[in-house]
Amino acid sequence: MSKRILVVIGGDAAGMSAASQVRRNDPQREIIAYERGEHTSYAACGMPYLAAGLVARPEDLVARRPEVFRERQNIQVHTRHEVIAIEPQSQRVRVRRLGDGLEFWQAYDDLLIATGALPIVPDLAEARAEGIHALKDLASGIALARDLEEAQPRRAVIIGGGYIGLEMAEALRLRGIETALVHRGPQVMSTLDVEMGALASHALVELGVQLYLNEKLAGFETQAGRVRAVVTDQRTLPADLVILGMGIRPNSDLAAAAGIPLGVRRAIRVNPRMQTETPQVWAAGDCIESLHRVSGQPTYAALGTVANKTGRIAGLNLTGVATAFPGVLGTAITKVGETEIARSGLQSRECEGLGLDYTAAQIASRTRAGYYPGTREIAVRLLADRGTGRLLGGQIVGGPGSGKRIDTIAAALTAGLTAQDLVDMDLSYAPPFSPVWDPVQTAARVLLRES
Ligand SMILES: Cc1cc2nc3c(=O)[nH]c(=O)nc-3n(C[C@H](O)[C@H](O)[C@H](O)COP(=O)(O)OP(=O)(O)OC[C@H]3O[C@@H](n4cnc5c(N)ncnc54)[C@H](O)[C@@H]3O)c2cc1C
Incomplete structure (x- = not known):
């Protein structure tokens, strides 16, 4: 009977998926999880809502509170406990109890x-002023x-x-x-090609957001400890609330300090079984590097989907069930107002960076038959290898019913399909759902003509 001790650092998606998977496969294992916040298994994705x-x-x-992990799964979750050091040589971690500092x-x-x-977070003293928020854990959302x-x-400003x-x-x-959004690039959503990003920018403006593109944050003005304006390289925008949406970085400093090798963007390097290069140390979720399934190159994909999957894979391998994570496509979806935005695979910038000879096609179609009530515009952009026609990526921006069509593209990318394969796919149709040619297939047809 195994009494091996598994220590988990981080009590959210990846950590608790792994812990739960280990418990499912090994009722005897001692599982101890440390979470520096007060909550476990929370939906960070729900915080905007x-x-x-x-x-x-x-x-x-x-989704699951610490006491539920303790009582139902015999997982010893310690909230308000921060791991402050890892000593791989002696296989131990240093823990600080945040309540009393022990x-x-x-x-x-x-x-x-x-x-x-x-x-x-910008390296400015005023960034700590009241009224300036960056979303990370549930406490930040609260x-x-x-x-x-x-x-x-x-008046709010989003950076x-x-x-x-x-x-x-x-x-x-x-x-x-009243909301303004400042973005340093030519269009919002820089994970889309600029032509599709322009549609997302338009959706923001339609929602009544004042949009300032190609503009950089320069600082904040505060009064009595609270933010009162955002200063950009071009203007001063009054604000009594600021949201920092300037991107994220892997929380890998603890691992780096322990000598655990890092990779792309300082994310922890793991093999497909979620093992780091340091013996007995595993990693999963937003802190790790992933393999891109299209490019075959290491990438950084911080998404809840990936965190849950890699946590589960770590848990399986930790209990001797050899399972490999095949990698990511960066498939993501969001919405702003009525406009849905989704992407999967490589975008043009990435294709160019990889030196790929690619072709792109973008079409405008409808979400439903043109005569059916509620039909809305949808734009689909597809990228394929010029020589072979193999799909490389896809992006969608459009009205309700548009976004989840990205999953057809993600499935095609997963299977390594060509534009012709996508045209030949037997997709569904009825007037309330789609034109006879689904917009994704229309885009694939145009792509065939272009390549
Ligand atoms: C506002 C917002 C919206 C999002 N929307 C989506 C979405 O729609 N779709 C999607 O796929 N993804 C979305 N995400 C991303 C998704 O939430 C993350 O990919 C996912 O939470 C990552 O899970 P994780 O377990 O790897 O990391 P986290 O959820 O960040 O959990 C890590 C945990 O580790 C704890 N921790 C860190 N260091 C220590 C330490 N030294 N000691 C103890 N505990 C520690 C932290 O307190 C934290 O609770 C969103 C994220 C945010 C912030």
Whole structure:
């Protein structure tokens, strides 16, 4: 009977998926998880909807509380405990109990690092002023929701036009707050090609967001400790609330300090079984590097889908079930107002960086038959290798019913299909759902003509 000790650092998606999987396969294993926050297994993805008031209570975002892990799964979860050092040579971690500062060593037979990612915060003293928020864990989401209630801000500025920036723009507009968004690139959503990013930018403007593109944050003005304006390289925007959506970085400093090798963007390097290059140390979720399934190159994909999957894979391998993670496509979806935005695979910039000879086609179609009520515009952009026709990536921007069509593209990319294969796919049709040619297939037909 195994009494090996598994220590997990991080009590959210990756960490607790792994811990639960280990418990399923090994009822005897001692599992100890340290989480520096108060919550476990929370849906960070739901925080913009908490801010919008669409989710009533923060507790609604918690999938499983620490006591449930303890009582039902015999997983010893310690919240408000931060791991401050890893000593791989002696197989132990140094833990600080945040309540009283007490520190102690905890030995492990296996260690799983699932420390997630951290938001990028500008290196400015004023960035710590009241009213400036960056979303990372549930506590940050609760703090934002409370600030929205108590301060009743009238004017907000969002820095960064990634998906968190867009989702927060929607949330703030739903609350009737005057909202500006500052983005340093030519269009928001820089994971899309610029032609598709332009449609996302347009959706923001339609929502009543003042959009400032090609503009950089220069600083903040504060008064009595609270933000009162955002200063860019071109103007000063009054603000009593600021959201930082400037991107994230892997939370890998702890691993780096222990000599655990890092890879792309300082994410922890793992093999397909989620083992790091340091014996008995595993990693999963937003802190790791992944393999891109199209390029075959290492990449960084910080998404809840990947965190849950890699956590499960780590858990399987930790219990002797050899399972390999095949990698990621960076498939992601979001919405702003009525406009749905989705992407999968490589974008043009990445194809160019890889030196690929690719071709791209973009079409405008409808989400439903043109005569059917509620039909909306949809744009689909597909990229393929010029020589072989193999699909490389796809992007979608359009009205309700558009976004989840990305999953057809993700399936095609997973299978290594060509544009011709996509044209030949037997997809469904009825007027309330699609034109006779699904817009994804229309894009594939145009792509065939272009290549
Ligand atoms: C606002 C927002 C919206 C999002 N929306 C989506 C979405 O729609 N779709 C999607 O796929 N993804 C989305 N994501 C991303 C998704 O939430 C993450 O990919 C996922 O939470 C990663 O899980 P994780 O377990 O790897 O890391 P995390 O969820 O970051 O969890 C890591 C945990 O480790 C703890 N920790 C860190 N260091 C230590 C330490 N030294 N000691 C103890 N504990 C520690 C942290 O407190 C944290 O709870 C969103 C993220 C945010 C912030």
